Amino acid sequence: MLFYLFFNKKRNRKRYNKLLLFQRVKPLSSTTIHLSKATFTISAPDIRKLPEDSGIEVAFAGRSNAGKSSALNTLTNQKGLARTSKTPGRTQLINVFEIGDNKRLIDLPGYGFAKVPLEMKKKWQAALGEYLEKRQSLKGLVVLMDIRHPLKDLDMDLIEWAVDGDLPVLALLTKCDKLSLGKRSTEVLKVKKVLDALNGDIRVQAFSSLKRTGSEQADSIICDWFTEEQETE
Numbered sequence: 001m002l003f004y005l006f007f008n009k010k011r012n013r014k015r016y017n018k019l020l021l022f023q024r025v026k027p028l029s030s031t032t033i034h035l036s037k038a039t040f041t042i043s044a045p046d047i048r049k050l051p052e053d054s055g056i057e058v059a060f061a062g063r064s065n066a067g068k069s070s071a072l073n074t075l076t077n078q079k080g081l082a083r084t085s086k087t088p089g090r091t092q093l094i095n096v097f098e099i100g101d102n103k104r105l106i107d108l109p110g111y112g113f114a115k116v117p118l119e120m121k122k123k124w125q126a127a128l129g130e131y132l133e134k135r136q137s138l139k140g141l142v143v144l145m146d147i148r149h150p151l152k153d154l155d156m157d158l159i160e161w162a163v164d165g166d167l168p169v170l171a172l173l174t175k176c177d178k179l180s181l182g183k184r185s186t187e188v189l190k191v192k193k194v195l196d197a198l199n200g201d202i203r204v205q206a207f208s209s210l211k212r213t214g215s216e217q218a219d220s221i222i223c224d225w226f227t228e229e230q231e232t233e
């Protein structure tokens with residue numbers, strides 16, 4: 001993945017210049033987005049097997065075991081939508097969930113898990129890099145990080161790459177139920193401080209799938225991405 005992200009930083013994002021016109025202006029759109037409408041469409045080993053690259057996609061990325069599948073289930077209000085696993089490194093495919101009207105949630109392969117054969121790792125990290133680099137319908141990136149171990153090298157690479165391409169980022173600090181309220185806000189502030197320095201469109205939110213903490217805030221940010229883009233099309 002590092003390779004892909006490093007050598008393809010200049011993603012063509014002219015459309016985002018248009019977005020500046022709409023910055024902070026709430027869309028008047030009549031279409032309300034409901035993430036709970038999500039239905040599983042396909043698991044693709046690479047981008048060639050994905051649905052046509054049109055419409056709007058919001059992708060979820062993070063280290064294996066960060067809580068990606070659990071977060072997708074929580075945000076869509078569907079317990080078994082994205083499979084959650086106690087064995088890290090299982091989700092190697094690009095999973096697509098339609099929410100209707102040519103809008104999709106994308107569960108990307110997890111990265112950074114050491115205990116898998118190198119060949120396997122290379123293959124699915126290539127799929128991740130290729131998706132991020134080439135997918136024109138990608139309009140927002142949710143980066144999930146365990147609140148107890150945020151901002152690892154690969155997380156930072158990914159966030160920096162997104163900022164370079166003017167892609168808005170929601171940093172979800174997962175499993176926040178594992179920390180006390182005090183420690184939670186300390187971690188959120190620490191992460192905000194680091195990410196603010198990147199000068200991108202980055203939001204930071206503590207999140208727990210177990211307790212549904214932060215799910216309303218995350219839902220609202222993601223739905224705004226879907227509707228803001230719609231306004232500019």
Ligand SMILES: Nc1nc2c(ncn2[C@@H]2O[C@H](COP(=O)(O)OP(=O)(O)O)[C@@H](O)[C@H]2O)c(=O)[nH]1
Nearest residue numbers: 064065066067068069070084085175208209210
């Ligand atoms: N305590 C707690 N555990 C969680 C939470 N979210 C996920 N987990 C656990 O973390 C592990 C990995 O979750 P999963 O969603 O499969 O991670 P993924 O590999 O990123 O898709 C599972 O054992 C989950 O039960 C959370 O909000 N709180």
Ligand SMILES: [Mg+2]
Nearest residue numbers: 068069083091
């Ligand atoms: Mg998963």
